[in-house]
Amino acid sequence: MSILPPELILDILLRLPHKDLIRSLCVSKAWYAFIHDQRFIKAHLQRSIETNSALLSILIWSDNPEDAPSGFFSLTFRDNETIGAAVRTEHPFKYADNYTDILGNSVHGLVCIRNCVDWEIALWNPSIQKLKKIPFPSFEKPQFTAYYGFGYDSVHDDYKVAGIGDCHTESRQVHIYSLKSNSWKRIQNMPCNHFDFHSDYIVFFNGALNWLMHPVLDETPHIIQTLNLASEEYCQFSTPVDLDNVTLSLEVLGGCLCLCVDRFGAAHDVWVMKEYGMTESWTLLFSIEPEAVPSMHVHSFKPLVLSKNGEMVLLKYKFYDSVFFWYDLKKKSFKQVEFRGHPHVSTVAVSGVGSLCLLDPVIVGRDRQVPSTSKKRKLLSREGSLDLVVKSTKDDQS
Numbered sequence: 001m002s003i004l005p006p007e008l009i010l011d012i013l014l015r016l017p018h019k020d021l022i023r024s025l026c027v028s029k030a031w032y033a034f035i036h037d038q039r040f041i042k043a044h045l046q047r048s049i050e051t052n053s054a055l056l057s058i059l060i061w062s063d064n065p066e067d068a069p070s071g072f073f074s075l076t077f078r079d080n081e082t083i084g085a086a087v088r089t090e091h092p093f094k095y096a097d098n099y100t101d102i103l104g105n106s107v108h109g110l111v112c113i114r115n116c117v118d119w120e121i122a123l124w125n126p127s128i129q130k131l132k133k134i135p136f137p138s139f140e141k142p143q144f145t146a147y148y149g150f151g152y153d154s155v156h157d158d159y160k161v162a163g164i165g166d167c168h169t170e171s172r173q174v175h176i177y178s179l180k181s182n183s184w185k186r187i188q189n190m191p192c193n194h195f196d197f198h199s200d201y202i203v204f205f206n207g208a209l210n211w212l213m214h215p216v217l218d219e220t221p222h223i224i225q226t227l228n229l230a231s232e233e234y235c236q237f238s239t240p241v242d243l244d245n246v247t248l249s250l251e252v253l254g255g256c257l258c259l260c261v262d263r264f265g266a267a268h269d270v271w272v273m274k275e276y277g278m279t280e281s282w283t284l285l286f287s288i289e290p291e292a293v294p295s296m297h298v299h300s301f302k303p304l305v306l307s308k309n310g311e312m313v314l315l316k317y318k319f320y321d322s323v324f325f326w327y328d329l330k331k332k333s334f335k336q337v338e339f340r341g342h343p344h345v346s347t348v349a350v351s352g353v354g355s356l357c358l359l360d361p362v363i364v365g366r367d368r369q370v371p372s373t374s375k376k377r378k379l380l381s382r383e384g385s386l387d388l389v390v391k392s393t394k395d396d397q398s
Helices: 006-015 018-026 029-036 036-050 374-381 385-397
Strands: 056-060 069-075 083-089 100-107 110-115 122-126 130-134 145-153 156-166 169-177 183-191 193-199 203-205 209-217 223-230 234-238 247-253 254-263 268-273 280-290 300-306 312-319 322-328 332-339 348-352
Touching: 006 036, 029 122, 036 332, 056 100, 056 322, 056 332, 069 312, 100 145, 145 203, 145 209, 183 234, 183 247, 203 223, 203 247, 209 247, 247 300, 300 348
Parallel strands: 083 332, 100 348
Antiparallel strands: 056 069, 056 348, 069 083, 100 110, 110 122, 122 130, 145 156, 156 169, 169 183, 193 209, 203 209, 209 223, 223 234, 247 254, 254 268, 268 280, 300 312, 312 322, 322 332
């Protein structure tokens, strides 16, 4: 019986979806250790991002006791599909009925969530049901409001959470949690400069956390405040136009930071920043007139995903309940997306890829032993095998 070379085994495993890899953990001790290896997890994530073959997945927190118990649901479908199913996802916290926030956007299949009753905060990978609870930073006290953002520091290969204390002073305390060190550290305060938080929604993009600040004095325009997770430096830039008497929100759409403008019944505008940090690169992507919206009772709207061909945008409109539409940018037409078992929507996050992030590493110690098999050593230690296969996945795309 011939034995497959390690490079081929690695290549095959890298092509498997994350759920199939989880099922493969019981094949052998060697496979168990190999799939848990952080080098493999990163290579699998890289390939998933490059191939971009995953189905569109939306994570929803539903809090509507009249219809059904509170909980998380996943909505999975393909580009331009208008029919799907809402599947309940196991709640990661002990008390599932407690209100839970999704803090910001999904990063590499991970979301940061907060239990608003027990005041727990955690990183969660819903696709493999792995949770990492995080202690609150030291400034967290009942009299203070705190805002949290989650992102990835590619320079140090680390997932980080920033906690910003809103203590209404000249500067705000900021603490950063590192998943690698499993600890918080305080960084330099964020200068306020007579600005206050526009909302508690902080989005991750281009290595930085981004959020809107509104002026304490009305004559000052809104700004976008950023915090680079690697350098821990702050930056500010302007919104595209003078935006008085409107509702604003930040999102990530089509690989760009975007600003959503609700003109209170006049129009819904979406601007994208073509070159991150360059104010002059703001471009109006589309504008929807109120008569085109399939309802007269719009409370808010949120662009979720730009289709792969760039011609359609998935929108979430908030009427009395949330409704999803594909909006055709050329035809300026709507197609409603219907989900079987569609729950009431409180908060939502888009997951571009499923991943193995947060999969428990194999630990040498009392609780778990690394399998000492020759197969495992060949797979993980053969010089150049991982780099060779990762390179081959890139060549496949060219």
